[in-house]
Amino acid sequence: KRKVLHRSDHPRVMGRFHNMTISELLNRYLAGERNFQRISLIGIDLMNEDLSQADFTQADLRQSRLGKTNLSQARFTVANLSEAILWGTNFSEAKLDCAILREADLSGAQLIRASLESAYLCKASLCGTNLSHANLTQAILIDADFSPGSDQQTDLGYAILKQADLSYANLSAALLYAADLEGAKLCRANLSRRMQWSDWPTNLSQANLKNADLSYADFSDAILQGANLEGADLTGTILKGADLSGAKMPDGTVHE
Numbered sequence: 001k002r003k004v005l006h007r008s009d010h011p012r013v014m015g016r017f018h019n020m021t022i023s024e025l026l027n028r029y030l031a032g033e034r035n036f037q038r039i040s041l042i043g044i045d046l047m048n049e050d051l052s053q054a055d056f057t058q059a060d061l062r063q064s065r066l067g068k069t070n071l072s073q074a075r076f077t078v079a080n081l082s083e084a085i086l087w088g089t090n091f092s093e094a095k096l097d098c099a100i101l102r103e104a105d106l107s108g109a110q111l112i113r114a115s116l117e118s119a120y121l122c123k124a125s126l127c128g129t130n131l132s133h134a135n136l137t138q139a140i141l142i143d144a145d146f147s148p149g150s151d152q153q154t155d156l157g158y159a160i161l162k163q164a165d166l167s168y169a170n171l172s173a174a175l176l177y178a179a180d181l182e183g184a185k186l187c188r189a190n191l192s193r194r195m196q197w198s199d200w201p202t203n204l205s206q207a208n209l210k211n212a213d214l215s216y217a218d219f220s221d222a223i224l225q226g227a228n229l230e231g232a233d234l235t236g237t238i239l240k241g242a243d244l245s246g247a248k249m250p251d252g253t254v255h256e
Contacts, residue, residue, distance in 0.1 A: 002042045007083055017059075021043070032216045033180050036054055036055060039056070039060070039061060041064060043062070043064060043138070044061070044256060045062065045212060046137060047065055047068055052070045052074060052217045053072075054071070057075050058078045058168060061080060063134060066084060066089055067087045069078070069089050071089055071091045072090045075095040076097045077096070077199075081104050085104075086109055087106065087107040091110060092110050093112070094111070097115055098112060098117070099119045100120045101121045102122050102123060103122065103124060104125070106129050107126070108149050109126075110129075110190045111130060111134050112130055114134045116139050117137045120139075121141045121144050123142070126131075126144055126154055131156045132220050134159045134162060135160045138163045138167045141164055142165055142168055147170050147172050147173060149240075156176045157176070158178050160179060161179055161183075161184050163184060165185045167185050168188050171191045171202060172191060177205045179207045181212050182210045183210070184216050185210045187215050187216060187217065190217070191201050191217060191245045192238070193220060201221050202219070203223045205223050205227065207228070207240035208228045209229050209232050210232065211230070212229075213228075214232050214233055218238045220235065220238055221240050221242060224242070225246055227248070228247070229247055230250060
């Protein structure tokens, strides 16, 4: 049985918080204030608002509903957003380094060029999320769901996922073209083409999978054209129907 670790008791997010009401937060923001570090707003309903460039460093926002809110260029470093509803939220260029997003719903969210270094996204829903050019170095994404949304694929094109833990993640039909997955853990991850998404194969063309753990992962019908698999662990990996043309294999040879 797999054991999932939690970081809700992370030492950097413990200590005294500042309680604040929604109206107080919005009034201060409208007055020009942007510093909301270490505030506590657990379970709030704050949808369709504009809080761009606000600083929520170390804030406690567990189980909050922030769907379709503009949080572009906002800062959530070490913030706790566990089980938060964040679908359709705009996090473009936001800072979420070391943030806790366990079981958060980020379906359809915009995280273009966002920074999520060492973020904790275990069991998070990222269906149809746009993470192009995002930095997820050393992020923990165990059991995360990157499957398509109702009308769009999850976009991880050019994303940085170095040493990220994507074990057991569902990446079926995701766009991972030119993504940097060097040293990442994709053990038993699903990157296959599902029948219901037959027109959307998982696209890893030109992706960097050097030294990645791909053991027992399912790449059935995935596109791996020109991908770098040098040094990757392919123990038990399923590559049935995968397009490996031009890919560099674990032994350094190029697949024809």
